[in-house]
Amino acid sequence: MAQLPGQIDPNVPSVARMYDYYLGGKDNFPADREAAEQVIELARQTGSDIREVALANRGFLIRSVRHLAQSGIRQFLDIGTGLPTQDNVHQVAQRVAADSKIVYVDNDPIVLAHARALLADNAETIIVQGDLAEPDAILAAAEEHLDFSRPVAVVVAAVFHFFHDDDQVAKIVAALRQPLVSGSYLVVSHGYIEPGESEASKVDGVRGVYQRSTSGGLAWRGREDLLALFEGLEILPPGVVPAQKWRNNDDPYPWPGLVKGGVLGVVGRVP
Template sequence: MRPRDLPVDFATPNAARLYDYFLGGASNSSIDRELAHRISEAAPDTHGYVRSNRNFLRRAVRHMVGEGITQFLDIGSGIPTLGNVHEVARIVTPWVRVLYVDNNESAVNHSNTILNGDPNVLAVQADLRLPDHVLSKAAEFLDFSQPVGLLTVAVLHFIPDSDDPRALLANYHSALPSGSCHALSHATGDFDAEQMAAAIAAYEKDNDRLERVFARTREEVAALMGDDLELVEPGVVPTELWRPDGPRASKSGAYAALARKP
């Protein structure tokens, strides 16, 4: 699907379309690509960061399907193209059910255009910071009497400490039935502080700092999982080191983790 087939709402750069561009997708516009080029000039490893993050998502979904999970709640999903949750899971389990959630209207509109009426996959607009609202929408589409795969991949670094991301996640964790899993990834400056700061500065400058990015340390990322879930080995690690299934091919600018609810 080419950009001309999508709803026309490309007035400003968009994080979801920016991510799509870095993955090599077509659901983006010239204004997104211009920002991507500025970020890449400031931080040349950004393409590698994004690819490493997407590869982690694929491995995490495959792990959860292997645990018997056939329904997913992906919050901060962006645009579900290029090997996203339903595509990866359906390689193993054709009847998988996925609810994509994003707070950006553009991302949701594009998602539902791409999904083209698939009855088992839906995108809805909602804000991670309103867990009761998100969970209400999720309960209309998913069966919370059965295990759910929760994903918050590359989204929590948009949530400031003032919104207490750990407490927000605790609300989601409490709603998950036993046997559910939560996979997350989160930007960090632990590996290359200078380059991560440059990438963030380029991104924030373009949107007048209306959408901030908060890179966190390993300890801070680990704390987000709370006390109710059990980390799956290897714990909180760079994205490319979470259960790699091939040679290390890209650099990481994020931590990744997956935990299971007993």
């Protein structure tokens, strides 16, 4: 990168750029790569492969968006979109229906710069600056492009585990659900650790790396925690499952399996 967008400190690891590194991307700095390699090594010592986790999450995102587009959804709000990579939400949805409208939301200046360049010729898709901690502001910005009197799919993939306060997460989800009409969807993926995880020091080490990043930390939640966020919604089969198991018959990413953790995925429909 020859020139940095404003408000970028390349010495502070960014979760978006670390995720880009896990996926094999090039839009990251030495500090991002160093932090990501620390996480990769710590996770390896607990029997997990972070690169596989990232690919599993990406596969879940692709499959869930494609399924919703095939089910008739034509509006998507993707919060915490991250750096553009293969098969972004707009590409998946618009392959099914070219008139699908997408609003991306992120607070990372590099994400915003890359996405705006990618979307320059796509009138149906925009990106806005926003922070998931302020859902009302996100919805207000999205209303400029989306019609909330019609079904909308709200996608929050691999973001809530950067929020430590369960009450705050519940309030954010409630705010995002509030304007959704019948037939809308909520799509969430979230990091988890298998019960009985014995490598507590390695897990704490991973959390410590993220505490030094732009996220300020990491929090894992389990199946029951996610079910509580989806109370009142019709959860699509197969329910709250590891991301690699969510309707994975045509998963573009091979999956050898994790031992002790990964990402949970769930999709719920507003009745």
